[in-house]
Amino acid sequence: MIFPPRPDSVRVTGAVSSDCTLPFTALQQAYRYTQQCPALAEADPDYLYLIQPDGKVTRLGIALWNREEAPPPAPGAVLLVPLDAADIDAIVPNLNRELAEFIATQPLPAELP
Numbered sequence: 001m002i003f004p005p006r007p008d009s010v011r012v013t014g015a016v017s018s019d020c021t022l023p024f025t026a027l028q029q030a031y032r033y034t035q036q037c038p039a040l041a042e043a044d045p046d047y048l049y050l051i052q053p054d055g056k057v058t059r060l061g062i063a064l065w066n067r068e069e070a071p072p073p074a075p076g077a078v079l080l081v082p083l084d085a086a087d088i089d090a091i092v093p094n095l096n097r098e099l100a101e102f103i104a105t106q107p108l109p110a111e112l113p
Contacts (some may be wrong), residue, residue, distance in 0.1 A: 007053070007076030007108060014045035014081035014099070024075040031062040035078055040082050049080040049100035053108055057100045076108050080096070 010033050020037035030050045039045075046063040053076040063069045073079065082096035082102060099110040 004108070009020070009075070010073050010079065012076050012079045012081065014049075014079075015040045015083050017080050027072050029076075029112055030070065030073050030079055031067070033073065034062070034081055037081070039081055042087060042098070044082045044084040047082060047085075047096075049076040049082060049096065049098055051080060051104045053077060057097075057104050057106045059100075061098070063075075078103055 009021045017038045050058045
């Protein structure tokens with residue numbers, strides 16, 4: 001039996017200038033990781049999606065007015081910076097959630113053949 005090594009990073013993707021792979025920091029809240037990756041003007045400033053390595057997807061409020069306490073990202077988690085819902089809901093209302101759910105189905109890099 002072969003076990004892949006434990007991931008030691010968290011990836012930030014979505015409405016950012018480029019994907020960021022950041023070192024995992026124990027107990028660091030998700031929004032702190034996104035502060036290290038420049039967001040695009042089209043990014044939603046109020047929410048982000050936390051995709052844990054076990055496939056659980058959580059939409060988190062990250063602005064001062066709606067910040068939620070949630071379990072921190074685990075090693076290997078992906079943070080999806082969504083597009084601003086005000087800009088896309090009329091065209092594709094569930095795009096951000098569906099993209100997060102799709103990312104949750106993808107294997108961790110260490111699991112790729």
